[in-house]
Amino acid sequence: MKSLTINHLSKTYFDPYAAKHVTAVQDVSLDVPEGEFVAIVGPSGCGKTTILNMIAGFLPASGGDIIVDSRKVSGPGPDRGVVFQSHALFPWKTVLENVAFGPKMRGVGLKEREEIARDYLALAGLSHAAERYPNELSGGMQQRVGVVRALANEPAVLLMDEPFASVDAQTRMTLQEELTRIWQARRPTILFITHDVPEAVFLANRVVVLSKGRVLEEVEIDLPRPRSWDAMMDDERFKTLSARVLQLVRAA
Amino acid sequence: MSALAQVDAKPSMAWKRLRSALYFVFPLLCLVFIWEFTVRIFSVHPGVFPGVGAVLKAGAESIANGSLFLHIGASLARVLVGTILAVLVGVPLGILMGVSPGVSTILTPLFRFFSVLAGIAWIPIATLWFGYGFGAITFVIFNAVFFVVAYNTLLGVASIPPQLRNAAWSLGANRWDMLKEVLLPGALPNIVTGIRTGLGFAWRGLIAAEMIATNLGLGYMLFLARDFYRTELIVFGMIVIGILWLLIDRLVLAPLERRTIERWGLVR
Numbered sequence: 001m002k003s004l005t006i007n008h009l010s011k012t013y014f015d016p017y018a019a020k021h022v023t024a025v026q027d028v029s030l031d032v033p034e035g036e037f038v039a040i041v042g043p044s045g046c047g048k049t050t051i052l053n054m055i056a057g058f059l060p061a062s063g064g065d066i067i068v069d070s071r072k073v074s075g076p077g078p079d080r081g082v083v084f085q086s087h088a089l090f091p092w093k094t095v096l097e098n099v100a101f102g103p104k105m106r107g108v109g110l111k112e113r114e115e116i117a118r119d120y121l122a123l124a125g126l127s128h129a130a131e132r133y134p135n136e137l138s139g140g141m142q143q144r145v146g147v148v149r150a151l152a153n154e155p156a157v158l159l160m161d162e163p164f165a166s167v168d169a170q171t172r173m174t175l176q177e178e179l180t181r182i183w184q185a186r187r188p189t190i191l192f193i194t195h196d197v198p199e200a201v202f203l204a205n206r207v208v209v210l211s212k213g214r215v216l217e218e219v220e221i222d223l224p225r226p227r228s229w230d231a232m233m234d235d236e237r238f239k240t241l242s243a244r245v246l247q248l249v250r251a252a
Numbered sequence: 253m254s255a256l257a258q259v260d261a262k263p264s265m266a267w268k269r270l271r272s273a274l275y276f277v278f279p280l281l282c283l284v285f286i287w288e289f290t291v292r293i294f295s296v297h298p299g300v301f302p303g304v305g306a307v308l309k310a311g312a313e314s315i316a317n318g319s320l321f322l323h324i325g326a327s328l329a330r331v332l333v334g335t336i337l338a339v340l341v342g343v344p345l346g347i348l349m350g351v352s353p354g355v356s357t358i359l360t361p362l363f364r365f366f367s368v369l370a371g372i373a374w375i376p377i378a379t380l381w382f383g384y385g386f387g388a389i390t391f392v393i394f395n396a397v398f399f400v401v402a403y404n405t406l407l408g409v410a411s412i413p414p415q416l417r418n419a420a421w422s423l424g425a426n427r428w429d430m431l432k433e434v435l436l437p438g439a440l441p442n443i444v445t446g447i448r449t450g451l452g453f454a455w456r457g458l459i460a461a462e463m464i465a466t467n468l469g470l471g472y473m474l475f476l477a478r479d480f481y482r483t484e485l486i487v488f489g490m491i492v493i494g495i496l497w498l499l500i501d502r503l504v505l506a507p508l509e510r511r512t513i514e515r516w517g518l519v520r
């Protein structure tokens with residue numbers, strides 16, 4: 001099962017300046033079934049990145065457990081693909097080599113892994129950029145490659161931490177539409193983190209509102225797919241759901 | 253007129269190179285001119301300082317009898333072997349320090365101490381250990397390059413954004429992959445800079461060491477010439493030492509450094 005379950009997850013940091021412990025995440029339980037698109041939304045500092053880093057295995061949890069693909073996980077692994085806010089592409093590798101990196105680590109031969117990488121690049125309309133280096137690409141393209149690199153490794157769960165926060169508004173909308181399209185085509189299990197309410201509502205099947213390290217509420221997003229911004233702009237249901245989530249976030 | 257203006261505005265790459273080479277050589281030629289002029293005007297005794305002609309003659313002689321190439325070959329071989337050994341040991345150690353705060357805490361004070369000593373101070377003990385000649389001098393070169401390369405490798409590893417390592421872990425990299433695919437390439441621009449800086453120190457150390465601890469090499473050539481009061485050969489040797497370093501640095505090290513840094517877009 002390519003699903004993600006979090007049980008009673010918590011994280012306490014030690015703040016050396018204040019010389020005291022700070023609770024960043026407290027008793028968070030969450031379920032992302034196979035093929036689902038779940039977004040966590042909340043104001044900055046509410047513990048979103050901490051949760052994602054624990055799931056990714058970059059940060060040890062203080063309590064609770066994380067189950068991916070029916071197995072308890074600790075430490076990073078290829079079952080959980082990560083898309084970072086700053087693209088985190090290897091600057092010394094071409095786009096193709098970056099995307100082929102996961103398969104290479106699995107021991108897939110050169111020809112085969114380049115084929116895989118080209119397939120995934122084509123899926124995101126990036127075929128023309130295969131031989132370029134990351135620093136030759138625009139911010140939006142870099143993020144696309146970051147998404148494709150994670151997908152090409154076919155992880156059980158895809159974890160995304162505000163991946164579109166640093167690109168301009170127009171590009172962001174395009175990237176969001178592309179992500180929903182790719183999700184519909186391949187149905188990866190996605191946990192998406194953002195502070196942007198419309199983004200969460202636009203993308204996800206379910207939005208989890210986080211407040212001060214706790215889950216405040218979960219909102220089902222029953223908007224039809226495929227979703228496009230042109231249609232959403234005047235969609236009453238979208239407006240109502242966004243307003244509802246925004247209210248929760250502001251109360252948070 | 254317009255054609256001329258265009259040429260001026262956008263000189264070709266080759267012309268730019270030629271021009272910067274000319275700018276570089278011109279002051280040196282001026283110096284040669286002043287030197288010859290001074291020697292003639294004040295009728296300087298050749299035993300104090302030779303004229304340009306005498307130096308050229310001494311140079312031609314040492315080329316004709318092959319001794320110059322023998323000395324250059326010996327010096328370059330020592331530099332090459334010392335540098336390769338220093339890189340082979342320095343890079344892994346620098347990476348180990350870069351990934352392990354414990355190792356780096358223990359080794360940093362030692363590095364501080366030994367980098368002060370690196371160079372000529374090792375010659376007496378090196379000659380006791382290795383005898384006069386190749387071993388002792390290569391050891392001096394090794395010392396000069398090793399500390400700089402190891403330290404720069406450490407800096408290089410530290411400069412790799414943590415997200416790149418995280419990305420590699422979550423794409424399934426193991427420790428060996430991490431070393432090969434992330435740490436080495438990520439630190440490479442710093443490693444190359446370290447080699448260039450270290451070789452600069454090593455070249456100075458080399459000449460000093462060769463005056464003391466050998467009977468072959470450019471430093472020895474100077475020292476031997478002094479014994480025979482051959483100032484023209486001394487000056488020729490000094491010129492060779494300077495030019496050789498400039499050639500190595502400008503034609504090999506600097507382009508290598510520029511290419512690794514530019515290629516990876518690490519300088520934006």
Ligand SMILES: Nc1ncnc2c1ncn2[C@@H]1O[C@H](COP(=O)(O)OP(=O)(O)O)[C@@H](O)[C@H]1O
Nearest residue numbers: 013014015024043044045046047048049050051
């Ligand atoms: N390494 C750390 N040490 C101490 N406190 C931290 C550390 N990282 C995050 N925090 C604190 O934990 C809380 C949650 O941070 P974070 O997960 O980054 O929030 P978000 O991603 O929602 O903006 C914040 O109050 C932050 O100051």
Ligand SMILES: [Mg+2]
Nearest residue numbers: 045048049050
């Ligand atoms: Mg964050």
